[in-house]
Amino acid sequence: MTAAQRDLLLVIAGIGGVLVLASAIGWLLARRYSPQGQNAAIENLNDRIRAWWLMVLALALAFLGGRAGVILLFALCSLAALREFMTLTNAGRADHRTLAAAFFIVLPVQFWLVWIGWYGLYAIFIPVWVFLLLPILSVLSGETRNYLVRVAEMQWALMICVFCVSHVPALLDLQIPGHGGRNVLLIAWLVMVVQLSDVLQYVWGKLAGRHPVAPRLSPSKTVEGFLGGTLSAALIGTALWWMTPFRPWQAGLMALLVCALGFAGGLVMSEIKRDRGVKDWGHSIAGHGGFIDRLDSVVFAAPIFFHVTRYFWHQVPA
Amino acid sequence: MAAIRAILARIAARILTFVARAITAVQPLWVGIDPDAPRQRVYFANHASHGDFILIWSVLPPRLQRLTRPVAGADYWQRGALRRFIGCEVFGALLIRRQAEGAGPLPPDGRDDPEAPIPRMAAALDEGSSLILFPEGTRNQGDAPLLPFRSGLYHLARARPQVDLVPVWIENLNRVLPKGAVVPVPLMCKVVFGAPLHLAAGEDKAAFLARARAALLALRPRQDAQVAP
Numbered sequence: 001m002t003a004a005q006r007d008l009l010l011v012i013a014g015i016g017g018v019l020v021l022a023s024a025i026g027w028l029l030a031r032r033y034s035p036q037g038q039n040a041a042i043e044n045l046n047d048r049i050r051a052w053w054l055m056v057l058a059l060a061l062a063f064l065g066g067r068a069g070v071i072l073l074f075a076l077c078s079l080a081a082l083r084e085f086m087t088l089t090n091a092g093r094a095d096h097r098t099l100a101a102a103f104f105i106v107l108p109v110q111f112w113l114v115w116i117g118w119y120g121l122y123a124i125f126i127p128v129w130v131f132l133l134l135p136i137l138s139v140l141s142g143e144t145r146n147y148l149v150r151v152a153e154m155q156w157a158l159m160i161c162v163f164c165v166s167h168v169p170a171l172l173d174l175q176i177p178g179h180g181g182r183n184v185l186l187i188a189w190l191v192m193v194v195q196l197s198d199v200l201q202y203v204w205g206k207l208a209g210r211h212p213v214a215p216r217l218s219p220s221k222t223v224e225g226f227l228g229g230t231l232s233a234a235l236i237g238t239a240l241w242w243m244t245p246f247r248p249w250q251a252g253l254m255a256l257l258v259c260a261l262g263f264a265g266g267l268v269m270s271e272i273k274r275d276r277g278v279k280d281w282g283h284s285i286a287g288h289g290g291f292i293d294r295l296d297s298v299v300f301a302a303p304i305f306f307h308v309t310r311y312f313w314h315q316v317p318a
Numbered sequence: 319m320a321a322i323r324a325i326l327a328r329i330a331a332r333i334l335t336f337v338a339r340a341i342t343a344v345q346p347l348w349v350g351i352d353p354d355a356p357r358q359r360v361y362f363a364n365h366a367s368h369g370d371f372i373l374i375w376s377v378l379p380p381r382l383q384r385l386t387r388p389v390a391g392a393d394y395w396q397r398g399a400l401r402r403f404i405g406c407e408v409f410g411a412l413l414i415r416r417q418a419e420g421a422g423p424l425p426p427d428g429r430d431d432p433e434a435p436i437p438r439m440a441a442a443l444d445e446g447s448s449l450i451l452f453p454e455g456t457r458n459q460g461d462a463p464l465l466p467f468r469s470g471l472y473h474l475a476r477a478r479p480q481v482d483l484v485p486v487w488i489e490n491l492n493r494v495l496p497k498g499a500v501v502p503v504p505l506m507c508k509v510v511f512g513a514p515l516h517l518a519a520g521e522d523k524a525a526f527l528a529r530a531r532a533a534l535l536a537l538r539p540r541q542d543a544q545v546a547p
Contacts, residue, residue, distance in 0.1 A: 079504070083343065087506040093496035099503040280505060283345050 004182045007243065011188055012060045019056060022049050048289030055285075055294070059191065061182050067115075070187065071169045075111040080291040081161040081299075082107060084281040086274070089153035094143030101137055102158055106130050110166050117173050126163040131155055160299055161292070174306075176313045179245040189244050190258060190305055193237040194297045195258040198266070201229025218270050221263075230259040236299040245313050257308065258301040265300025269293075327407040331383075334408065335376035342494055342507035346377035349537065350513025351484055353379050358448055359482045359514070361386070362471055363465050364534060365452035366492030368394075369502070373491055374450055375409060377509050387412050387442060388450040389435075410543060412442050412449065435470060441476045450486075453530070457495045464535055467527045475517040475526065482514035483530065487537035511535040 026046045034042040053093035082103065091099055106126065113122035135151045168190070172183045179186075205225025213221045237255025243246040270290060273281065282290020292299075338344065346353070361374060370387035378386055392413035395405030405411040414435040439449060456470035475483060491510040513531055517526055 083504045083506055086503075087490065092493060096493075096496050096499050096503060099505075100499075100501050103503055104501070282343065284343060 002181060004185060007182070007185055008063055008188065011185070011192075011243065015056055015060075015192070016173070019049065019053055022052070044287050051285045051287050059188075063188060066184070067169075067172055070172060070184065071115050071204075074165055074169045075107070077291055078107060078111070078162050078165040079103070080085070080282075081295055082157060082282075083164060084290045084292050085157040085161050086154070088278065088281070089155055089157060090150050090277045091144055091245055092143075092150070094141040095138055095150055095154065098134060098154060099139065101134070102154060102162075105156055106134075107162050110162050111169070114166050114170050114173070115289060119170075119173060121154060122166065122170065126158050130158060134158075134287045164299040164303050165295065167292045167306045168298065170306055171309070173303075175316060176245045176309075176312055177315055177317075179313075182243075182245075185243040186245070186309070189237070189240055190301065191298060192240070193233055193255050194258050194262040194301050195294075196236055197229050197233035197262055198230045198297055199229075201225045201263065204228030204232070214267060217267065217274060221267065221270075226263055230256065230263065233259050245309075254305070254308070258305050261301040261304055264298030265297045269296035323403075323407060325463055327403070330404065330408045334355045334372055334404070336469060338372050338376050341502050341504045342373065342374055342491070343504075344377055344507045344509055347508055347510045347539075349510055351482075351511050353382070354512070357482050358443065358446070359386075359484045360443075360449045360451055360474060361484050361486045361511075362451045362453050362530065362534065363486040363488055364458065365454050365456070366458045366488070367495045368457075369491055369495055370452065370488055371409065371411075371450045373488055373507060374486055374509055377497075382448065385446065386448040386450060389414060389439060391415075391456075410447075414438065432466070436477055437533075439470075439474050443478050443481055453527075457497065458492070463538065464531060467531050469523060469527065471530055472517070472523045472526050474513075479517050483516065484516050485512040485530065485534040485537060486510065487512070487539075488532060489539050512537045512538065 026042070026049045029042050030037075030039075030046055033039050037043050058073060062069040065072075081164070085100070086099060110122060110125055113125060135153060138147070138151055138154075168187060171187050171190070174183060174186075176183075202225065204227075205220055205222045208224040208228060209220070209222030211223040212219050213223055213226060234252055234255040237259075238248050238252035241251035242252050244254070246254055269281075273279065280289025281292035284290050285294060287293050351357075351359075363370060363374060371390070375383055375388070377384065387410045390405060390411045390413055392415050393403050395411060395413055405413065439451075442449060451471060451474070453467040453471040454465040455470070456465070458465050471483065475481075487508075487510040489510065490505055491507050493503070494505050494507065495502040515530055515533055520530075
């Protein structure tokens with residue numbers, strides 16, 4: 001077993017430990033305050049913990065499956081997210097061909113480009129090629145009503161759900177001296193820090209939240225929650241610096257960056273939901289809503305984390 | 319041979335419902351009924367896609383699936399061996415003759431005609447089946463959310479007044495597989511079951527059909543967000 005694999009198992013065991021603890025607390029709370037399932041908050045908590053088990057299991061299997069496993073997992077997440085996003089857009093019957101192309105050509109091609117590691121193309125495939133070619137496909141349908149709205153929504157959906165999500169497995173592509181074979185750990189670090197930041201923001205918001213960040217958008221997102229969650233997640237990210245190629249202080253700054261982006265991503269995606277009059281993006285994950293409800297923060301953090309890491313740490317061996 | 323066909327039909331039903339659920343992540347919303355209540359029902363739904371009855375069928379409790387038969391146009395489902403197999407044997411569809419487009423309403427009663435739709439639906443109800451009905455009479459391919467109802471639902475309600483008439487709104491399937499499309503795109507669908515209706519005393523045809531249609535329209539989850547066709 002390599003050192004990277006040993007560290008990965010250590011991380012998985014650590015997360016498993018945290019989840020065992022969470023499940024135990026959830027079970028005790030349910031026994032004490034909600035024996036007949038009458039307390040909605042506790043039932044939701046336990047739904048969430050059960051869903052977390054499944055998510056961690058899927059991630060662990062993907063990580064142990066190596067490159068193919070990670071790319072396949074995020075391609076499937078991307079598909080689920082794109083389905084949720086497209087469902088809420090104005091794309092209609094006239095856009096059927098464009099939608100089919102988005103689902104069955106753009107998405108597979110983007111992840112295939114990540115699989116073969118063609119950075120020069122996967123970094124521009126959607127924002128350049130698809131952004132120009134996709135409207136042409138929609139023009140052919142001859143439907144003029146809401147053309148700009150429909151096209152813009154479909155492009156934004158592809159950007160968020162395919163382009164951004166694909167930058168998580170793209171981290172496997174970075175060549176960082178002295179960090180060979182450890183890129184899966186870098187993905188694990190990103191996902192853990194961003195997700196922990198979400199959870200800790202929620203906890204801090206419940207405990208100390210006073211001042212809402214965007215009262216009309218979401219009363220549960222507070223300044224206190226944001227600061228407490230981001231700072232405590234950044235501390236954990238710093239403590240986990242050994243998973244990354246970063247020094248501890250660099251890991252701390254990177255964690256701050258991805259947590260802030262994750263927070264902003266959550267706000268942006270909430271605004272879209274508010275605009276469309278829905279509470280959740282979907283209903284696929286019990287207690288969490290849809291895939292985008294869970295991915296929104298990772299989505300915003302991934303491409304920028306990828307490019308910052310690439311700019312400062314990536315080196316092609318001479 | 320018949321036994322093998324029956325087994326094949328069961329397997330095909332499983333596969334088709336699995337595919338329908340995988341593509342659409344369909345979510346049933348039981349607004350007005352308890353799905354498990356042992357009631358005989360006529361589910362009446364909006365009709366925009368050939369997949370409509372498969373989607374309703376796939377969210378029914380498995381125990382009820384066997385007892386629930388879609389009412390479908392014979393002209394479509396008898397064309398070709400595969401369609402006949404899927405229609406009649408997999409889903410046990412009750413195939414009825416339809417009037418040609420624009421040829422006016424179906425004959426109201428047809429006591430003299432053994433092939434007339436209403437007596438055949440009533441007979442299926444008498445055998446203990448529930449039915450899935452599309453009262454628009456044809457697939458809706460325009461921009462209106464729901465076409466005017468044909469009179470079949472009224473005549474059936476008069477023939478078997480005790481049966482629950484349950485409005486069922488199918489959301490989004492017209493975008494998954496619109497007319498002329500071969501490849502379904504994966505968008506999420508909902509199937510909303512409303513509260514059962516019955517023919518009121520002295521209610522005439524127009525009033526009843528208007529009430530049934532309004533009950534179905536009221537189930538639409540997003541009435542304003544949809545701006546494009």
